[in-house]
Amino acid sequence: MLGLDLAGCAAVLGVSGPQVQLWDSTGQFAAPRTGQxxxxxxxxxxxxxxxxxxPLHLADRVPLSHWPAATGPRPYLGARLIADSVALMWATPVGTMAVVWPVSGRRPAPRGYLSPLLRAWGVVGAATVAPGLDVGGPVVESLPMTPAQDAGSPLSWTELSALIGQPLPYWPLPLRREVLLTRWRPGQATVEALAGDPELDTDALLRMASLYKADHPAARLLVELARTVFRQEAESAGGEIDAVARAVGAGTTVVAARPMPVPAVDLDDVDEGTRRAGWWEILCRQDTLAEHCLLQMLKWDNGADCPFGHRFTVRAASPTVDEWIARLEPTTRSAAFRLLGEVDVDEETLRDPATDAPVVRRRDGDEIELRAAAPQRLRATSPLAEIILDHPIWVRTADGTLYPAPQGSYWGIGWGYPGFGPNCLALLIHRLLDDINARAADSVNGAPVGLQRLTRITMPRGTVLTREQLESARAGTWQPTRDDFPAGYED
Known part of the structure; x- marks a missing residue:
């Protein structure tokens, strides 16, 4: 081990060289290990x-991993809120120590922001609890209290427990809520609480559900979604507690909160038709609660049961775009427009009568831009007649109606390259040839090889693929050649 001279000691402690020399000359400084x-x-x-x-009170310049272990339980000084976190504080023999728990669902403050706040409360040593586990238990990180303190100093859960001379309280991630953290006291029995996704406002879902009768599709959808969230988070919290119990040493941990038991439930317990009807009800509402609920539902599964999937933007004119624009109708703003992002007050809200999709028109410099949501299914009564490769891709049915091609909530569609988009387009075509009301592609696999080969070909924008061509491609008896596209073809 390489030794430090007086200048090195000053640097480690973050004090001036003359100060260390003064301590040394007056006999207050540490005894050297070697040399004269x-x-x-x-x-x-x-x-x-x-x-x-x-006695010079320099504990704030020493990493917690070098603090002495307590010889008995240290006094608990209570909890304080600090920058979307809760600091639990103890009186140790060398000064006040804080264990900082970021509240789930909130953005943790930068480490450099926490130290000055803690110091103002008399804290001289602190650690933060991070998500996850390591071989010794929950991950903890020593929080430097001075610029000179080593930010990378390792610290274990066992070492942290030893500093307070008693087991540390532990909350699984779904239960790291402000109210549970601040109410905890040493010796308190483990509390049971409802686990929930900190990123998802289930209270809003249940408030909206309360506006309907219990058997209404919207109420059934919202309640079942909330129950599904509670169930999954309870399972997650329980699994985390079990994992912690296996990882920590004896006498280092007390479980502060456990999840309340939730009956087995799944959103699929509500049939797809009811879920879709519930979505329609919420999309058509014009209140802020509906918009908020819509955002929570999108967070859960990106709108798997929403009538609309990916949104698309139209900036350049084309015959199909002009045809589509001509039929758009003005409409009042509803929750459905949140599918398109933030809508400014000066943007025009429109509706596509063929799909009921929300459309927003706004001026972008000298150009007009339209944002719209693609349907996940077509409400057509006539079979597929042709696919038009444009931006977006279009579907025309035998009765002449033009529709934006269905798109799911996860996979997008495209053509002209080997990848997910063309594979999804091939699967969509395969389904629409059999059923014009079929669901948008929800996988990159499942299409016949002939259709996959077709959609990977670089064909010019505006290319029209007829039903006959699509069926032949699906059967493997036709593929376009350069003669079909004088320009813009690439196999």
């Missing part, structure tokens, strides 16, 4: 041991 005179050397561990117990 100018050749004296100090080991870092000895330096920390001296600093943390020195």
């Amino acid at each position: 005179g100018r050749h004296r050397r100090w080991w870092r561990t000895d330096l920390y041991r001296w600093a943390v117990t020195s």
